Amino acid sequence: MIYEKVVKRILDFVCSLLMILILLPLLLILSILVLVNLGSPVFFRQVRPGKNEKIFRLVKFRSMNNKKDAAGNLLPDKDRLTKFGLFLRKSSLDELPEFWCILKGDMSFVGPRPLSVKYLPFYTEQEAKRHNVRPGLTGLAQIRGRNDLDWDQRLAYDIEYVENVTFINDLKIIFKTVAKVLKQKDVVIAGTGRVGDLDEIRQIQRPEYVDKTEE
Secondary structure: OHHHHHHHHHHHHHHHHHHHHHOHHHHHHHHHHHHHHHOOOOEEEEEEEOHHHOEEEEEEEOOEOOOEOOOOOEOOHHHHEOHHHHHHHHHOHHHOOHHHHHHHOOOEEEOOOOOOHHHHHHOOOOHHHHHHOOOEEEOHHHHOOHHHOOHHHHHHHHHHHHOOOOHHHHHHHHHHHHHHHHHOOOOOOOOOOOOOOHHHHHHHHOOHHHHHHOO
16 A cells, blocks of 8 residues: 555656666657657657546657648558657657656556547446556556457456556566567557457447447
8 A cells, every 4th residue: 555655656756767867868869760750749749547537648759650641631540650650669669758757747657558538438437447546658458468458358457457556566567568578579550450449349339338428
């Protein structure tokens, strides 16, 4: 309990500050490469729900260009993902700016991944408990299948983590995450995986969610 309420945040702050300082040269190099290969802006920003569903702005390195079709609409993600962007995602280097989110207190090193705001109405009461803790750079679902898990499995792992927040568990998840990143295992690129968007799947599988979102 003390770890979850006090120690975890102190470790997040100290470790994220150290990581930013240590990786500053790499962050600068990656910023230049993103600018050269993909143009401005260098960072991808998107609002996500954090602890207690408080909205914050997630920051990543941009990995897609802004190519549009004849009508002026952005092309699908898989068509805008360049070789350089693919490298950033497979190596997880696009996630490095999230250390800033951890430093600010919006995120933690370990916790359920912050998902889209549009998913909020589609969680069950049990699944909504994933927001009882800060979202993480990595989590239990990420070491047990990452984005290739179906939603029920993925969210179940999130709740399993929330109900068992300990220093030892966090340490195990971090070490296993590093191993997966180095092996580039279970990486699913947006638009190419078998798992679709949670809101679309839930509306098909459970029609009652349609009425819920229209309230």
